[in-house]
Every structure is written in C-alpha cells, then in structure tokens.
Amino acid sequence: xxxxxxxxxxxxxxxxxxxxxxxxxxxxxxxxxxxxxxxxxxxxxxxxxxxxxxxxxxxxxxxxxxxxxxxxxxxxxxxxxxxxxxxxxxxxxxxxxxxxxxxxxxxxxxxxxxxxxxxxxxxxxxxxxxxxxxxxxxxxxxxxxxxxxxxxxxxxxxxxxxxxxxxxxxxxxxxxxxxxxxxxxxxxxxxxxxxxxxxxxxxxxxxxxxxxxxxxxxxxxxxxxxxxxxxxxxxxxxxxxxxxxxxxxxxxxxxxxxxxxxxxxxxxxxxxxxxxxxxxxxxxxxxxxxxxxxxxxxxxxxxxxxxxxxxxxxxxxxxxxxxxxxxxxxxxxxxxxxxxxxxxxxxxxxxxxxxxxxxxxxxxxxxxxxxxxxxxxxxxxxxxxxxxxxxxxxxxxxxxxxxxxxxxxxxxxxxxxxxxxxxxxxxxxxxxxxxxxxxxxxxxxxxxxxxxxxxxxxxxxxxxxxxxxxxxxxxxxxxxxxxxxxxxxxxxxxxxxxxxxxxxxxxxxxxxxxxxxxxxxxxxxxxxxxxxxxxxxxxxxxxxxxxxxxxxxxxxxxxxxxxxxxxxxxxxxxxxxxxxxxxxxxxxxxxxxxxxxxxxxxxxxxxxxxxxxxxx
Numbered sequence: 001x002x003x004x005x006x007x008x009x010x011x012x013x014x015x016x017x018x019x020x021x022x023x024x025x026x027x028x029x030x031x032x033x034x035x036x037x038x039x040x041x042x043x044x045x046x047x048x049x050x051x052x053x054x055x056x057x058x059x060x061x062x063x064x065x066x067x068x069x070x071x072x073x074x075x076x077x078x079x080x081x082x083x084x085x086x087x088x089x090x091x092x093x094x095x096x097x098x099x100x101x102x103x104x105x106x107x108x109x110x111x112x113x114x115x116x117x118x119x120x121x122x123x124x125x126x127x128x129x130x131x132x133x134x135x136x137x138x139x140x141x142x143x144x145x146x147x148x149x150x151x152x153x154x155x156x157x158x159x160x161x162x163x164x165x166x167x168x169x170x171x172x173x174x175x176x177x178x179x180x181x182x183x184x185x186x187x188x189x190x191x192x193x194x195x196x197x198x199x200x201x202x203x204x205x206x207x208x209x210x211x212x213x214x215x216x217x218x219x220x221x222x223x224x225x226x227x228x229x230x231x232x233x234x235x236x237x238x239x240x241x242x243x244x245x246x247x248x249x250x251x252x253x254x255x256x257x258x259x260x261x262x263x264x265x266x267x268x269x270x271x272x273x274x275x276x277x278x279x280x281x282x283x284x285x286x287x288x289x290x291x292x293x294x295x296x297x298x299x300x301x302x303x304x305x306x307x308x309x310x311x312x313x314x315x316x317x318x319x320x321x322x323x324x325x326x327x328x329x330x331x332x333x334x335x336x337x338x339x340x341x342x343x344x345x346x347x348x349x350x351x352x353x354x355x356x357x358x359x360x361x362x363x364x365x366x367x368x369x370x371x372x373x374x375x376x377x378x379x380x381x382x383x384x385x386x387x388x389x390x391x392x393x394x395x396x397x398x399x400x401x402x403x404x405x406x407x408x409x410x411x412x413x414x415x416x417x418x419x420x421x422x423x424x425x426x427x428x429x430x431x432x433x434x435x436x437x438x439x440x441x442x443x444x445x446x447x448x449x450x451x452x453x454x455x456x457x458x459x460x461x462x463x464x465x466x467x468x469x470x471x472x473x474x475x476x477x478x479x480x481x482x483x484x485x486x487x488x489x490x491x492x493x494x495x496x497x498x499x500x501x502x503x504x505x506x507x508x509x510x511x512x513x514x515x516x517x518x519x520x521x522x523x524x525x526x527x528x529x530x531x532x533x534x535x536x537x538x539x540x541x542x543x544x545x546x547x548x549x550x551x552x553x554x555x556x557x558x559x560x561x562x563x564x565x566x567x568x569x570x571x572x573x574x575x576x577x578x579x580x581x582x583x584x585x586x587x588x589x590x591x592x593x594x595x596x597x598x599x600x601x602x603x604x605x606x607x608x609x610x611x612x613x614x615x616x
Contacts, residue, residue: 007052008323009033011248011555012539015070015079018231019096019113023244025049025559026079026094028068028540030061035180037149038115040234040241040261041309045117045151045180047141050247050328051320056137058153058180060119062090063129063167072541075223076205077231078198079541088126088172094119097197100204111235117180120194123170133165134180142316142330154179154191213279213602216576221535224542225565226278229271232562234305237293238286239263240271241305243546243558249325250547250557254502257325259332260546260558262302262311265295265342266386267563268349269590274569276356277597288353291346296367299374301342301388302335311335337384338393341455343375344402347409348462348590355591356598360413372410376423379403386455387490391499395447397434398455400427405462409589428465435470442473451495452481454488454510460520463589468521475517484550486533488514505547505556508534512567519578520586527578531571544568573597 009027014034017024022042024035033055035046048055062085070081078095099112121130134153152160156177170176177194208230214222232241243260250256268291275284294303304311313331321328350368354360360368379400382393407424411417435443443459443466445451456478460471482489487506511534518527537553538544544564546557577585577596585596 004029004052006323007048011545011559012553014539014543014559015072015541016077016228016231016244016543016560017079017094017096017117018077018244019098019115020111020230020233020235021113022096022115023231024094024096024117025245026081028070028081030059030068030081030083030092032058032094032117032180034245035117036244036261037117037151037180037182038113040232040244040305043145043148044141045149047137049245050141050322053320054138055141055319056135057133058117058119059131059133060092060121060178061131063131066090070541072224072227073202074206075209075227076202077227078202078205083128085128087128089124090128090130090170091122091124092119093122093198095198095201097201098204099197099200100207113235114185114188114190115182116185116190116197118190118194118197119178119180120175120198121170121178122175123172126172127169129167129169131167132178134161134163135165136163139318141319143318144314150183151180152183152186154181154186154189156191156194160186211279214277214572216572218531218535218572218575221538221542222278222569222572224538225568226274226280228543228560228565229274229562229569230283232560233283233287237306238283238288238290239303239305240267240287240562242267242302242563243561245558246330247325247328248322248545248556248558250504251325251502252323252556253325254504255325255327256500256502256504257321257327257329258334258558259313259330260561262304262309262332262335263290264302264563265291265300266339266345267566268345269352270563270566270570272349272352272356273573273590273594273597274566276352276594277573278569279598279602281356284356285358288349288358291349292364295346296363299342299346299367299371300335301337301339302332334384334388337388338378338381339385339388340375340378340381340383340396340399341386341402343371343378344405344409344462346371347406347413350413351409351589351591352594354413355595365414368410368413371406372414372417372420375403375406376420379423379427385453387453389496389499391497394449396453396455397431397443397445397447398453398458400431400447401459401462401464403427404431404464408463431464431466432470435466435474441470442475442477443470444477445491445496451491452478454478454482454490454507454513457488457510457513457517460517461586461590461593463587463592472521475514475521478517479514482510483514486530486537487511487548487550505549505554507547507557508537508544508561508564509546509567512564512571515571516574516586519574519583522583524578524583528575531575534568576600 179190246259247257445453488510545555
C-alpha cells in the first residue's frame with residue numbers, strides 16, 4: 001500500500017489525467033488529490049494535494065490491505081490501476097472524457113470535453129469490499145474566485161450527492177461507474193455514459209498517438225511525453241501550460257513554490273521543434289496562432305491560457321501547502337520581470353515557424369522589428385535571467401547570448417539593418433572577451449561575478465559563432481560545477497543569491513540539455529548513455545516532475561512538467577539526427593533542426609501502430 005507522510009503521497013506516486021482543457025492527478029492509492037475541471041487555472045474541484053487536512057479529494061480503493069500497480073492504456077491518457085487484495089483484484093480505470101473529432105490528429109476548439117472525471121470500477125477474481133469517499137473540502141481553495149463549481153458525485157441508478165463516505169461490496173465481475181461532474185449536467189446521466197465515454201476517449205488518444213511520425217528507438221518514452229504535452233494543451237486557444245499544478249515545492253517545507261498553470265514564451269521554439277519533429281504540424285500551428293494572438297502587441301514572459309486569465313500573483317495563507325510548504329501561490333509575478341532571453345526565444349520561434357511554412361505577416365514583422373530594437377537597446381542592461389531570479393538583476397551571459405539570437409534571427413527574417421548588425425557584433429565581441437577572461441576558456445554565468453549556469457548548455461544549439469574550444473570548455477565547466485551524476489543543478493546556491501531562502505533539487509530539463517550539448521561536442525556515447533539512464537528516472541507511468549532530489553530520487557516542483565517532456569522529445573530527435581546524418585545535423589538553429597527532423601520524419605514511411613505498455 002502506498003505510504004503517505006502527514007497525509008501526502010510522494011509526487012512520484014501521481015499520474016496525470018487530461019482532456020485538453022483541465023487536468024487531474026490521481027495517486028497510486030486511488031485518491032484524486034487535484035482536479036481542475038474545464039480549465040487548468042480554474043478553482044480546483046479536488047485540492048488535498050495542497051492541504052491534506054482541509055482539501056477536497058475523491059478516493060476509491062479496497063478496504064484493508066492491498067498492493068497496486070498501474071499503467072496507461074496503450075497510446076492513451078486513460079489510466080488503469082489494479083489493486084491486489086486478499087480476495088482478488090479490483091481495477092479502477094480513470095479518465096477525463098474527450099470525444100474524437102472527425103480527425104483526432106487535428107486540434108479543435110470544439111473538442112467535446114465536458115469537464116467530468118470518470119472512474120470505472122470492476123471486481124475481478126473475487127468479491128471486493130471498497131471504500132468510497134468524496135469530500136468537497138473544508139472551505140474553498142481560493143476565496144477570491146467568485147465562481148466555485150457545484151460538483152456532484154454521480155452513480156448509476158442513484159441521485160447525485162454533494163459528498164459521500166461509504167463502503168460497498170462488488171461481486172466478482174461486477175462493474176460500477178462513478179462520475180464527478182457539475183450538477184447542471186445531471187440531465188445527461190453522466191454515470192450511465194461511462195462505457196461509451198471510455199470507448200470514445202480511448203479512441204481519441206490512440207488515433208492522435210498513431211499520427212506521430214517518430215520511428216526512432218525511444219518510441220515509448222517519446223509517445224508518453226507527447227501524450228503529456230497534448231494533455232497539457234488548452235484546446236480553445238492552443239496554449240500549452242508549463243504544468244497543471246501550482247505551488248508544489250522545489251524543496252519540502254520551503255518557499256520556492258510557484259504557479260505553473262500558464263504558458264511560458266521561452267518554451268515556444270522547443271514546442272515547434274518537438275511537435276514539428278513528431279509530425280504534429282497542426283498542433284504546432286495552433287500554438288503559433290496562440291503566440292501570435294497574445295504577444296504581438298504585448299511581449300511578456302508568460303501568458304494565461306486565455307485572455308481572461310488572472311496572472312497577478314497572490315498567496316493563499318489559509319492553505320497548509322504540500323507537506324507544509326508555504327506559501328501556496330496563484331498567479332506568477334515573473335510576468336513583470338525583464339528577462340533578456342525572451343527576445344531571442346520569440347525571434348528563434350519565428351524562424352522555426354517560417355521553416356514549418358508559417359507566414360511572416362505584417363503583424364509578426366512589426367513584432368520582430370520591435371524585438372530586435374529592444375534587444376539592441378537593452379542587451380547591456382542587467383536582468384532576472386532565464387531562471388526568473390527574484391534577487392538583484394545581473395548581467396547573465398545566457399541572456400546576452402539570446403539577445404544576439406534576437407538580432408541574428410531578425411536579420412535573417414527581415415534583412416540586415418546597420419544598427420542591428422552593429423549591435424549583434426558588439427554582443428559577440430563581449431561574449432568572446434568574456435570567454436577569454438577565464439583560464440579554461442569557457443563562459444560563466446555572469447559577465448562580472450562568475451559562477452556557472454546550466455542555461456549555458458543551450459549555447460551550442462543556437463548557432464552562436466563561438467569556437468568549438470570555447471563551447472567545449474563551457475560545457476565541461478558546467479559539468480564540473482553543477483553536475484551530480486545524471487543530474488544538473490541550475491546554478492550553485494552557494495555562489496548565487498537568487499532572492500529566496502532554502503535549497504532546491506536538480507532541474508530535470510538541464511539533464512536533457514546536457515544530452516544535447518554532449519552530442520554537439522561529439523561525445524555521442526556519453527550522450528546516449530545519459531539519455532538511457534534519464535529514461536529510467538521517470539516514474540512508473542513515464543512522467544517527470546520539474547526537479548528531482550539527487551540523493552533519494554524524490555520528485556520536486558510542479559508535476560508533470562511540460563518543459564521536461566519537451567526536452568526529452570527534442571533530445572530523442574537530436575539523437576536520431578546525429579545517428580543518421582552525423583554531428584553536422586545538430587549545427588545551426590532550431591529552425592534548421594526542425595526542417596531536418598521534419599524531412600526525416602516525412603521520409604520514414606507509412607505509419608505503423610506503436611505497440612507499447614500493457615494494462616496491469
């Protein structure tokens with residue numbers, strides 16, 4: 001039986017359910033501890049994940065002792081958990097229903113996702129007494145949100161109830177359906193639709209998965225990461241949230257707790273490479289539409305999933321926080337920071353967008369001109385950096401390099417302009433001088449006070465014209481300072497004042513960045529070995545959190561993390577590019593790799609069903 005600490009499961013013990021609108025997390029012990037219905041940023045229906053004593057939860061499990069094993073149904077986001085108890089096996093199949101469009105490979109604003117949580121329970125190999133409990137919680141999660149969903153528990157043949165705690169016996173072979181749904185949907189008889197919804201939802205996910213063009217050696221991990229990304233997509237706008245949760249801590253009991261239910265601009269070019277490389281052109285295009293509609297006239301670090309999203313950061317002091325990790329936050333103040341890298345991220349995205357056939361229209365051209373002008377004017381200023389530090393602004397080398405990217409991509413897309421070219425040359429000269437200042441000949445975290453930064457692992461992938469020696473020494477410098485086995489810290493907290501108290505784990509995305517950097521440095525076998533080990537560090541259903549504790553392998557931070565899964569997909573694509581075309585295939589920009597990966601995928605032959613994963 002899964003062990004809880006003060007009422008909380010380890011984050012590794014959760015699995016994601018999604019319907020391209022909202023999301024839920026279900027524990028290995030049968031408890032749904034987080035559920036946002038209809039929108040990722042909605043008032044949660046279940047929230048005991050952030051307050052085990054007051055929060056709402058929905059539990060189904062055998063009475064007495066049991067062991068559990070779980071897996072997603074092949075090529076879906078439908079979860080099946082088998083509870084092995086004294087009399088036999090109880091299976092619980094959990095999903096958020098979504099109905100297939102005419103072509104499930106095409107994203108649609110009209111996906112039929114009613115915002116229900118469906119749980120299909122079946123006794124196998126013997127009778128089973130089960131404990132069933134739905135508690136709507138003590139109070140509300142966020143009292144400042146006026147709309148609190150009126151959810152009810154629906155059972156076949158019974159009236160919907162506001163809460164329930166009972167035991168009931170299922171005979172061997174008996175199946176029951178329980179649905180958590182808005183009371184206003186009572187006339188649709190949600191529980192009676194369980195079997196049909198399961199069939200339709202399974203068909204939707206399988207059809208979508210089988211549209212992938214990836215045929216490399218890491219199909220299972222890539223498919224699972226792609227499914228996670230699709231589940232974290234908000235269908236009405238095309239936005240992809242960084243994670244479906246808020247305030248899961250970077251260190252237990254600490255204050256490094258952030259709301260990730262938003263879409264970050266810096267993910268943009270990574271999204272295009274991943275989705276484009278897998279053949280999901282429609283999703284990539286939809287995400288581009290979302291970016292175009294949000295950032296053309298309002299360039300910020302992050303955006304809400306829709307125009308009405310509330311981003312202003314607030315604290316909820318009445319909540320305990322995961323394992324006592326306070327404060328619980330909603331909203332994210334990073335949206336107001338100066339982070340130089342975003343100018344490069346947007347320009348790099350635009351170049352990749354064009355590589356996929358997207359138009360550089362008048363609005364996008366105007367935005368690119370503004371971005372290049374801002375990068376030209378601001379690159380000499382200190383900023384908060386890619387890690388959104390809340391301390392004093394500093395001269396981060398990665399930010400300067402991405403300002404160079406902003407100017408370089410604008411020049412490629414719009415043509416050379418004297419002032420842009422001059423600023424681009426000045427940035428490059430500054431970076432070259434900085435590299436020469438260090439005995440090792442590599443770059444450091446900041447221009448003025450040194451340190452190391454895992455973001456420097458990205459530099460070999462952005463077509464920055466530094467020597468191979470400088471890039472190699474930079475990668476090795478990051479390894480010496482920040483690598484702990486398979487894991488890479490963002491930066492050293494001993495040498496970096498980020499304005500926060502406490503420690504943090506190793507960011508899993510940095511380990512995948514190291515895979516790519518090793519490939520660029522022609523350390524192919526090291527890269528392949530590291531990637532294989534990283535795949536083994538996923539949880540039992542193939543998901544990753546934002547961070548991991550290098551000591552005990554515990555997950556930390558918001559879960560599951562889109563950026564980690566994006567990085568996994570891109571590393572798998574890069575490994576295949578390297579194998580088939582050699583180290584030169586990784587040279588250049590994200591746009592270059594998007595074109596190569598897309599061309600390679602299109603020449604890979606007809607789709608064949610991917611056979612993977614077994615129902616427990």
